[in-house]
Amino acid sequence: MYISKIEIENFRGFGxxxxxFVLPLSPGLTALxxxxxxxxxxxxxxxxxxxxxxxxxxxxxxxxxFHWPAGSAERRNEIRICCRLDDLSPxxxxxxxxxxxxxxxxxxxxxxxxxHWTAKDKSGARSGRRMVFSEVRTGRKGDGxxxxxxxxELLRSTYLRPLRDAERALSTGRGxxxxxxxxxxxxxxxxxxxxxxxxxxxxNVADLSLLGIGDYSSALIxxxxxxxxxxxxxxxxxxxxxSFAGDSLEGQISVGRQxxxxxxxxxxxxxxxLELRSGATPELPANRGLGSNNLLFMACELLxxxxxxxxxxxxxxxxxxxxxxxxxxxRLMQFLAEQSSxxxxxxxxxxxxxxxxxxxxxxxxxxxxxxxLIHGGKAFTLARGHTELSPDDYRFLQRFLxxxxxxxxxxxxxxxxxxxxxNILLPTLARLIGMDLAAHGVSIxxxxxxxxxxxxxxxxxxxxxADGLIKVPVACITDMDVMPDxxxxxxxKTEPFPALKDRRWRMKxxxxxxxxxxxREAIRAKASGQFVETFVSNDWTLEYDLALHGLAEDVWxxxxxxxxxEKINEPDKAENIFRATRAAKAEFIEKQKACGDAEELxxxxxxxxxxxxxxxxxxxxxYLSEILEWKVARGRYDAEAxxxxxxxxxxxxxxxxxxxxxxxxxxxxxEGAAAPNAEVAGGPG
Numbered sequence: 075m076y077i078s079k080i081e082i083e084n085f086r087g088f089g090x091x092x093x094x095f096v097l098p099l100s101p102g103l104t105a106l107x108x109x110x111x112x113x114x115x116x117x118x119x120x121x122x123x124x125x126x127x128x129x130x131x132x133x134x135x136x137x138x139x140f141h142w143p144a145g146s147a148e149r150r151n152e153i154r155i156c157c158r159l160d161d162l163s164p165x166x167x168x169x170x171x172x173x174x175x176x177x178x179x180x181x182x183x184x185x186x187x188x189x190h191w192t193a194k195d196k197s198g199a200r201s202g203r204r205m206v207f208s209e210v211r212t213g214r215k216g217d218g219x220x221x222x223x224x225x226x227e228l229l230r231s232t233y234l235r236p237l238r239d240a241e242r243a244l245s246t247g248r249g250x251x252x253x254x255x256x257x258x259x260x261x262x263x264x265x266x267x268x269x270x271x272x273x274x275x276x277x278n279v280a281d282l283s284l285l286g287i288g289d290y291s292s293a294l295i296x297x298x299x300x301x302x303x304x305x306x307x308x309x310x311x312x313x314x315x316x317s318f319a320g321d322s323l324e325g326q327i328s329v330g331r332q333x334x335x336x337x338x339x340x341x342x343x344x345x346x347x348l349e350l351r352s353g354a355t356p357e358l359p360a361n362r363g364l365g366s367n368n369l370l371f372m373a374c375e376l377l378x379x380x381x382x383x384x385x386x387x388x389x390x391x392x393x394x395x396x397x398x399x400x401x402x403x404x405r406l407m408q409f410l411a412e413q414s415s416x417x418x419x420x421x422x423x424x425x426x427x428x429x430x431x432x433x434x435x436x437x438x439x440x441x442x443x444x445x446x447l448i449h450g451g452k453a454f455t456l457a458r459g460h461t462e463l464s465p466d467d468y469r470f471l472q473r474f475l476x477x478x479x480x481x482x483x484x485x486x487x488x489x490x491x492x493x494x495x496x497n498i499l500l501p502t503l504a505r506l507i508g509m510d511l512a513a514h515g516v517s518i519x520x521x522x523x524x525x526x527x528x529x530x531x532x533x534x535x536x537x538x539x540a541d542g543l544i545k546v547p548v549a550c551i552t553d554m555d556v557m558p559d560x561x562x563x564x565x566x567k568t569e570p571f572p573a574l575k576d577r578r579w580r581m582k583x584x585x586x587x588x589x590x591x592x593x594r595e596a597i598r599a600k601a602s603g604q605f606v607e608t609f610v611s612n613d614w615t616l617e618y619d620l621a622l623h624g625l626a627e628d629v630w631x632x633x634x635x636x637x638x639x640e641k642i643n644e645p646d647k648a649e650n651i652f653r654a655t656r657a658a659k660a661e662f663i664e665k666q667k668a669c670g671d672a673e674e675l676x677x678x679x680x681x682x683x684x685x686x687x688x689x690x691x692x693x694x695x696x697y698l699s700e701i702l703e704w705k706v707a708r709g710r711y712d713a714e715a716x717x718x719x720x721x722x723x724x725x726x727x728x729x730x731x732x733x734x735x736x737x738x739x740x741x742x743x744x745e746g747a748a749a750p751n752a753e754v755a756g757g758p759g
Contacts, residue, residue: 075161075162075163075166075387076099076101076160076161076424076426077099077157077158077159077386077428078099078100078160078161078186079097079098079158080095080099080117081094081095081096081155081156081157082094082116082117082155083154084140085120085139085140085141086113086116086139087113087116087451088113088451089143093451096452096453097117097453099426100457101414101424102424102427102444103410103427103429103444104427104444104446105429105430105436105437105440105446106429106431106446106448107445107447108448108483109486109515113448114430114448117428117430118390118428121157121231121428123155123193124157124189124191125157125189125229125386125388127232127233127390128231128232128233131233135193135206135208137149137204139153140152140153140195149195151194152194153192154190154192155191155192156188156190157188157189158186158187159186162186165384169225169228170228173187173218173219173221174186175214175218177214187212188213188218190210190211191208191210192208192211193206194208210226228384229385229386231386231389232379232388232389232390233390234371234372234389234390234391234392234394236392236393236396246346248344250343250344252347252374253340253344253346255374255377256343256346257339257340257343262339262343266283266284266286267283267286268282268283268286269287269289269290271289277290284339285335285339285342288338289338292328295327295328296326296327301327305326305327309323309325329342369406372391372406376389376413376425380413380425386426387425387426388426388427388428389425389427390428391410391430392429393430393431393432393433394407394410394429394431395433395435400435400477403433403435403439404436404439407439410429411440411441432484434481434484435477437480437484438480441472442456442463442468442471443457443458444457447483447544449544449545450545452541452542454541454542459536460535460541461532461535462531462534462536463528463532467528470525470528471529471532475529479520481517481519482517482519485517486514486733487514487517487546487547487548487549487732487733488518488548489511489516489518489548489551490519490521490526490530490549491518491519491520491551492523492526492553493522493523493616493691493692494520495616495617495694496551496695497520498695498696499695500551500724501518502702502703503716503720503724504732506713506716507713507714507717507720508713509728509729514733516732526552526601527601530548530606531601533605534604534606535604543604545605546605547607547733548605548606549607549608549609549730549731550601550606550607550608550609551608551611551616552597552608552611553615554593554597554610554612554613554615555615556580556582556584556593556613556614557580557582557614557677558581558674558676559583560677561673561677561680562579564677564681565677565681565684565685566681594610597610607730609723611721613721617683617691619723620720621675621676622721623721625698625720626662626679627659627662628698628702628705629679629694630682631658631659631697632694632697633679633682633689633694634654634682634689635654635658635694635697636682637682638654639693682694
């Protein structure tokens with residue numbers, strides 16, 4: 075049995091009607107991702123309200139739990155949460171027989187269990203006091219019988235709160251979580267025989283159950299000579315003088331209080347404590363931190379879930395990464411994936427696990443099919459069939475969606491770039507022209523030379539009309555890769571040039587009138603659509619375009635310094651950076667005089683990255699960032715002036731990713747529209 079669908083209305087940030095929260099689920103593992111306040115915890119708490127939790131913790135519905143729509147004068151007064159449970163086993167169908175709904179949705183009739191939880195705020199209706207009433211009913215529309223206490227017990231989930239105190243949960247004490255877990259496991263209940271005080275000879279301890287060992291130990295302790303003498307002294311010397319005639323007081327000393335079988339077992343288990351030891355040195359005292367104890371706690375909860383044949387095997391975890399270092403996070407994620415699929419061995423059941431996380435480590439380790447992005451009060455599952463990703467895209471992303479790229483799931487805006495230079499330079503440019511990416515919650519994802527469109531399609535819905543749009547602006551930046559006619563010779567191409575069909579590079583004269591625009595639009599259209607927009611370089615590449623549009627000297631100096639980087643950074647300073655900068659500036663002035671136009675000059679600047687010795691684009695980007703920061707700090711450029719010197723497509727992409735011009739790119743039908751208005755090229759605005 076597993077939850078196949080959740081619907082939440084009027085709960086915290088989730089509205090009603092078209093704005094209600096709907097999340098389809100699959101068996102196994104589901105990870106809820108998104109920025110803070112997206113609603114991840116609200117989903118977990120909704121499940122806690124509807125099913126309850128095994129720790130029997132009571133939590134009251136608060137005023138703030140009722141949704142307050144934007145622009146409304148008051149909160150809604152009714153919360154509605156509905157879960158559909160499918161794939162009930164024969165035993166589970168028997169346990170919930172009177173609550174089931176029989177459906178005819180496929181080739182054969184099916185059965186499902188609908189659970190509806192409703193909370194109504196009737197404060198002040200009669201008495202003026204705050205009163206919230208809740209009920210749990212069944213049926214497809216909530217018109218079935220109310221769930222009884224026994225049925226609700228079978229649906230209780232296991233909940234692990236964020237920043238949980240695992241050590242306290244596993245310590246001794248009345249009502250300890252460890253005793254609750256052990257009391258429900260088959261091994262504790264079924265293994266061994268009870269202790270028979272009349273048995274002769276004395277029983278073999280190895281044959282006794284846990285309770286039998288406890289009872290036997292209590293009997294042995296009671297008959298110990300020291301205990302017997304202490305008991306006799308207590309009764310005859312102290313209690314007998316305090317007794318009334320016909321009502322003598324006698325003390326009994328035992329390990330456990332008297333009671334029925336369940337009570338004695340509970341008392342015994344409450345004396346147990348679980349510690350985590352090293353397998354290499356088990357004799358050493360326990361000395362574990364919060365992270366290791368959290369792993370122990372999760373292992374115990376999974377032990378309980380796997381021991382039950384009937385009921386809802388649901389584990390809710392908030393921030394499983396709490397207190398765990400990155401490598402341990404990955405190991406935990408592998409383990410949870412195995413447990414949720416029932417592939418962990420030892421005959422485990424398949425457990426449904428729903429977790430929330432802010433960790434790119436975990437997000438990168440979880441299959442894309444199991445991720446759900448929560449944004450704008452809606453759930454967007456990334457499972458196959460719900461996105462524009464092809465089966466091959468899923469295989470590709472499973473290999474290349476690493477921790478450095480998984481931060482895109484938590485961003486308010488995303489920039490997808492194809493190289494280290496863009497990854498290094500764009501945050502600096504954005505900050506200097508007043509569009510700080512960090513301040514806008516924008517993540518840059520460097521996908522290298524491949525995969526840009528694959529990553530972009532993560533944010534595009536297969537059925538945008540039914541699902542809605544993921545309204546996260548995604549700006550893809552890619553090169554036009556068409557050089558000016560003067561460039562081939564400058565960058566080392568030997569004339570006469572091969573026929574067009576025999577070479578991979580292109581120059582402007584290879585295209586007829588209008589074909590360059592057609593090429594640019596074709597490149598843009600490959601990844602654009604919905605809230606994803608591709609920004610194609612105005613002419614050739616980022617470095618060339620920067621030089622062409624106003625930063626030729628700065629790029630030349632940065633490229634020259636990148637060529638000499640090893641000498642500049644040698645311990646003995648074989649080359650002084652200031653001397654190298656002055657020499658590079660002098661060389662640029664001479665090159666500028668010799669060039670006939672801006673295209674030729676920009677091509678010579680770009681040749682620093684193509685002709686031997688080749689400058690590293692990423693190292694040059696670092697130098698260029700430092701040069702521009704230095705000039706802005708000293709007033710050589712201000713934000714508006716620097717923005718005018720940048721290629722238009724760069725400022726347009728930055729503006730789009732930080733939230734500007736989104737409405738101009740994606741219309742209500744989810745189709746890609748024209749690129750954002752070029753007026754943003756004039757400055758940050």
